[in-house]
Amino acid sequence: MADAALRLTTLAEEVLGAPLPVRIRAWDGSESGPPGAPVLVVRHRRALRRLLWRPGELGLARAWVAGEIDVDGNLYEALDRLSGIVWERDPDTDAAPAVHPLRDPRLRAAARGLLKLGGALPPPAAPAEEVRRRTGPLHTRRRDKEAISHHYDVGNDFYELVLGPSMVYSCAYWDEGEGTLEDAQRDKLDLVCRKLGLATGDRLLDVGCGWGSMAIHAAREYGAQVTGITLSREQAAYARKRIADEGLTDRIEIRVQDYRDVRDGPYDAISSIGMAEHVGRVRYREYADQLLALLKPGGRLLNHQIARRPETDEAAYHVDEFIDRYVFPDGELAPLGRTVATLEEAGFEVRDVEAIREHYARTLRAWVANLEASWPRASRLTSPGRARVWRLYMAASAVSFERNRIGVNQILAVRTPTTGESGLRARTRDWRV
Template sequence: MADAALRLSTLAEELLGAPLPVRIRTWDGSESGPPGAPTLVFRHRRALRRLLWKPGELGLARGWVAGEIDIDGDLYAALGLIAGLVWERDADADAKAAVHPLRDPRLRAAAKGLVGIVGPWPPPPPPPEEVRRRSGALHTKHRDRAAISHHYDVGNDFYEMVLGTSMVYSCAYFEEPGATLEDAQRDKLDLVCRKLGLREGERLLDVGCGWGSMAIHAAREYGVQVTGVTLSREQAAYARKRIADEGLTDRIEIRVQDYRDVKDGPYDAISSIGMAEHVGSVRYREYADDLFALLKPGGRLLNHQIARRPEKDESRYRIDDFIDAYVFPDGELAPLGRTVATLEEAGFEARDVESLREHYALTLRHWVRNLERHWPEAVRATSPGRARVWRLYMAASALSFEHNRIGVNQILAVRPRESGASALPLRARTWH
């Protein structure tokens, strides 16, 4: 077959009712599409079988992770052009794409066209990096532990290549667009400490402490006693070594522990940076209640969390297939308003909300560059599929932040004293 690209692009344009915005190159060497545009490369016809059985995002993702689909040209430009076909469809299109194509009248013709190119073979097995079928209730301790292990126990060497020396896996804070990633991550940690108003001798609980960066910064620069909790054993071991190297073992304790099992309050302050996305809507009120109970009256919470835009009909909200299958199993994003409301329902007083959306886009582009710079080593440290997962996930996420499809916010909240006093100073923002 010497014309697979033309047949495939014609089929796609018939289905979409519009010209394809990207060029297509297929395994037979043929090409079709607008000259000079980024090229979507189908290296194997197996990728089309994946699209036949899982039309839309998950089929494309499986082909990408397996190395059967690639992009020739600017990755961000290509993803931006494809976004309108895959990630920015309305809920009706998403619902139709979830139906097997042979049962959906709208997709039946496309399915027949794909069968004509690749043959009526059974669906290929998913790449091994995909999370296998999960059972049981969402966000039990056992299921959360497995989800966290899938994402964070990829290998500390891999994370060092992607995150850099700061080893901070959350949005940085760029005082200037040209700041280095390391400086921006240090400034983010300091921003959190200043918002919490940390003072020497106070107790800080760092929920989802990662590789210990926040705990080390708070103990070293502000003289607080820190308890950090994580479900990742690899993170905990790495954090403990860093803490010992810094000579801070008398100020920091790292535990492999679920936040729901922390019972040694009260704390003066709690930092939760990039952890609440794992909590889930069914557990979020419990999360808020637990953190409220762990703070003393006048205690402060800094909740740093990614947010999605609210849907017109929230009952139709669907978790992203690629993210759920390959990146954050069981992860959920909530609108900012719902998060603030839940914290208030738990008893908190929300004192400040700041959006860092553009900062996360910059952060992700730094991480993608780091990964690309260390590509051979990253592949050896994990697997080709896992490295491809991360490159796609981070680049697509950068575009989502840039295009305002998702955001990230720091919420400063206080457990009020019985008198109603917040214990915060009467002043305007001074942390900037």
């Protein structure tokens, strides 16, 4: 087959109605596209069959995880260029028609072209790393536990490699200088503790405690009595060992427990850092009600959560297929306004909202750098496909934060007593004071 790259480029541009923003290198060694642009490498014709059977993001994701496509050059630049045609197309204004391929002559012709290039074989099996389509009600206790296990029980050694010594899997808080990832994660944990006004003896519930970093910081630096909960047994075992090594077993308890099953309130403060994304729309009010009930009057909640931009038609919102199948099964992002409204409807007084999306872009780039620096070991610790999932999802997420497709916010809320006194110890928004 001669010049497969040119034929692919031509097909893509016919569908897009615009020049392809990346260069293509095909399995036959041919290249086509804008000189100097990042190169999308199509290593195997099987990738085209995936696109035939699942056009769009899921077909591309399966080909990526299987190693059938790759990027030669700057991955972030390639994703940034592709974002406008893969994730951000506006069907009302963009040239490609938003109809089924069989009902549109241009897309029907493109499908025939892909069929000639890719071969008329059955659809390739999905990579082993993909979660099968789930059925039944969303966000039951069992289904949530299975989803958490898929993402977090990949192996503690793998997460150590990606996250570094801090073992914090959420947005860091960066100074303007050239601090390390560990510095930025320590500063984030300290920021949370200061916003919560933690003091010696305060009872803190850390919801979604991960590998114990927040619990350790709060107990060691602020003298808090901490209960951490997670659904991941691997995380819990790792956290308990760290706590024992720090000599903090008398101040910290780690449980494998669903947040809906916590009954030992009241707490002085609750931290929920990067956990609420797993709760889901159907459970978010229940989540807010439960956390409010676990706080004493005057108790504080710090909810650190990724948010998406609002949709013009919220009913039409759909979960990202790649994220749902490969990264966070059943995870859902809500707009910031909806989260704030739900907390207020539950009875919280929202006292502060800080948007830190640029900090997450920088954090993700640091994680990707860690992963790429130890790529052979990362592939051995999990699988080559799983390592490719993490590289794509973290790099694409960094671009999404940079392009303001998603954000991340820290919401400080209080269970305000009937007296109206908030009980907040910090009287200024300058949390460094």
